[in-house]
Amino acid sequence: MDLLSTRKLDAYYGDSQVLFGVDFEIERGEIAALVGANGAGKSTLLKTVCGLLRAPREAVRFAGEPIGGLAPGRIVRRGIALVPEGRRLFPSLSAEENLMMGGYVKRAGPWKLDSVYRLFPRLQQRRAHPAASLSGGEQQMVAIGRALMSNPQLLICDELSLGLAPVVVKEIYQALEQVCRDGVTAVIVEQDVAVAQRVSRRLYCMQEGRITLHGLSSELTRERISRAYFGV
Amino acid sequence: MLSFLDTLVQGVLLGGLYALFALGQSLLFGVMRLTNTAHGDFIILSAFVAWSLAVVTGSPWLALIVLLPLAFAGGYLLQRLVLNGTIGKDPMRSLVVTFGLAIVIQNVLQQIYTADPRSIDSGGLNTATFQLAEGFSIGALPLLIFAAALALTVGLQLLFDRTDLGRAFRAVSDDREAAELMGLDHRHVYALATGIAFLVVAFAGTLHGMKTTVSATDGPSLLLYAFEAVIIGGMGSFYGTLVGGMLLGVTQDIGFRIDPGWGIWTGHVVFLGALLLRPSGLFPRTR
Ligand SMILES: Nc1ncnc2c1ncn2[C@@H]1O[C@H](COP(=O)(O)OP(=O)(O)OP(=O)(O)O)[C@@H](O)[C@H]1O
Numbered sequence: 001m002d003l004l005s006t007r008k009l010d011a012y013y014g015d016s017q018v019l020f021g022v023d024f025e026i027e028r029g030e031i032a033a034l035v036g037a038n039g040a041g042k043s044t045l046l047k048t049v050c051g052l053l054r055a056p057r058e059a060v061r062f063a064g065e066p067i068g069g070l071a072p073g074r075i076v077r078r079g080i081a082l083v084p085e086g087r088r089l090f091p092s093l094s095a096e097e098n099l100m101m102g103g104y105v106k107r108a109g110p111w112k113l114d115s116v117y118r119l120f121p122r123l124q125q126r127r128a129h130p131a132a133s134l135s136g137g138e139q140q141m142v143a144i145g146r147a148l149m150s151n152p153q154l155l156i157c158d159e160l161s162l163g164l165a166p167v168v169v170k171e172i173y174q175a176l177e178q179v180c181r182d183g184v185t186a187v188i189v190e191q192d193v194a195v196a197q198r199v200s201r202r203l204y205c206m207q208e209g210r211i212t213l214h215g216l217s218s219e220l221t222r223e224r225i226s227r228a229y230f231g232v
Numbered sequence: 233m234l235s236f237l238d239t240l241v242q243g244v245l246l247g248g249l250y251a252l253f254a255l256g257q258s259l260l261f262g263v264m265r266l267t268n269t270a271h272g273d274f275i276i277l278s279a280f281v282a283w284s285l286a287v288v289t290g291s292p293w294l295a296l297i298v299l300l301p302l303a304f305a306g307g308y309l310l311q312r313l314v315l316n317g318t319i320g321k322d323p324m325r326s327l328v329v330t331f332g333l334a335i336v337i338q339n340v341l342q343q344i345y346t347a348d349p350r351s352i353d354s355g356g357l358n359t360a361t362f363q364l365a366e367g368f369s370i371g372a373l374p375l376l377i378f379a380a381a382l383a384l385t386v387g388l389q390l391l392f393d394r395t396d397l398g399r400a401f402r403a404v405s406d407d408r409e410a411a412e413l414m415g416l417d418h419r420h421v422y423a424l425a426t427g428i429a430f431l432v433v434a435f436a437g438t439l440h441g442m443k444t445t446v447s448a449t450d451g452p453s454l455l456l457y458a459f460e461a462v463i464i465g466g467m468g469s470f471y472g473t474l475v476g477g478m479l480l481g482v483t484q485d486i487g488f489r490i491d492p493g494w495g496i497w498t499g500h501v502v503f504l505g506a507l508l509l510r511p512s513g514l515f516p517r518t519r
């Protein structure tokens with residue numbers, strides 16, 4: 001059964017409609033990738049799932065229950081955590097304090113400070129530094145660790161690789177794959193289609209607020225993807 | 233020399249009172265960038281409530297003990313029911329609403345307590361002094377007020393820096409939406425901050441009412457001192473607020489010794505000077 005699904009989901013910023021009837025499904029235990037050009041509506045879809053934008057109750061279902069329109073705090077308590085676009089760390093808090101904020105909802109599970117530091121050993125030395133003083137890669141690690149601290153069933157990552165060097169991107173995706181092997185389901189938004197296709201089992205392409213292509217990543221050709229992506 | 237020392241000490245002690253006025257406002261600035269223009273009126277309100285409670289209980293200290301939980305609950309509910317609705321991109325709404333509250337408080341106090349000034353009976357504490365040298369003595373009550381200001385400053389700073397609640401305060405202040413993604417309810421967090429700020433307001437009102445006479449329309453001038461102390465010290469730092477209060481106290485006292493008419497406005501001049509030289513305050517929050 002699907003862990004998360006949206007059914008004919010529309011989303012708006014004020015009066016302007018950004019999502020048009022989006023059907024999006026992800027099964028437990030897989031990584032799904034969402035690709036699309038700038039402004040396609042990828043972040044909007046993720047924000048709607050996390051409760052930052054309103055949706056009709058039945059339009060979003062998680063673990064068999066409707067969650068559309070619940071407040072972000074209710075949704076994180078049910079087990080969905082977001083690594084937001086641009087990371088959105090608390091700049092004046094230390095790295096460790098940021099992680100602790102992620103653990104504010106005390107869901108049971110394996111993720112604690114220790115396990116985050118085992119996943120990202122570099123953070124252990126930087127734990128007392130203000131988040132604003134960390135490198136981009138370290139900040140992204142804190143953002144992922146902070147989301148994991150709520151022990152989510154579903155981890156949603158918006159543009160993990162933004163502004164990071166290729167080696168760091170590789171390190172971060174290796175960590176993500178390890179997390180998912182341990183039982184977490186993930187949705188990633190990724191600009192680099194090759195990376196998205198390699199990491200994911202299922203892939204969605206989005207264009208101007210609509211899903212234009214979806215299927216198993218291994219079965220989609222680059223040509224079809226780029227046609228769905230750029231609309232040519 | 234002795235008179236210089238005397239000026240300095242009296243000024244510092246006076247600064248403790250100003251810090252007490254300012255700490256609550258400093259907390260609200262730090263957590264939600266809220267300027268509560270009724271802050272001084274809430275101090276006066278709590279002075280009058282403490283006055284009534286002292287009449288009933290027979291002791292200013294019992295009055296304070298009864299007042300503290302009332303103040304916390306009042307602050308929490310005020311934020312939850314009124315102020316949360318005014319916080320947003322436009323600071324005008326909260327300014328207008330708190331300005332309205334200030335006027336309501338002043339009028340209600342005048343109705344209930346008339347325009348006569350009154351003072352909380354401190355059982356002689358307000359006249360007790362310690363003689364340190366010939367012509368140099370310090371009052372027991374100013375010393376106590378200073379000690380309270382110091383303790384509350386350190387307490388608030390520790391709360392802010394070291395506790396789970398303080399971390400939540402800073403997180404919500406940094407990025408409210410991200411904090412909501414972590415499951416925090418900012419309306420509750422803001423209300424807790426205001427509840428705590430009103431605990432300080434209760435201390436400030438009670439001690440101020442013991443030290444001197446208060447009347448219903450004193451609020452705005454207390455707000456001014458509080459505001460100046462917060463700005464001089466730097467927003468978001470309680471130690472800064474304490475130092476800001478002391479600086480204000482000392483300059484007022486120096487001005488007062490030069491000419492009794494000068495006291496208050498030398499304080500304002502120093503505030504303006506500090507604003508020009510260090511617009512972000514002496515201890516801007518750097519972390
Ligand atoms: N807060 C907002 N208010 C109004 N319109 C917005 C807002 N955020 C995004 N939009 C608009 O919604 C559309 C979709 O934006 P969205 O951020 O979801 O795109 P995206 O696919 O994540 O793009 P990117 O790759 O640049 O992150 C865009 O046209 C954008 O201009």
Ligand SMILES: [Mg+2]
Pocket residue numbers: 042043044085158
């Ligand atoms: Mg985006």
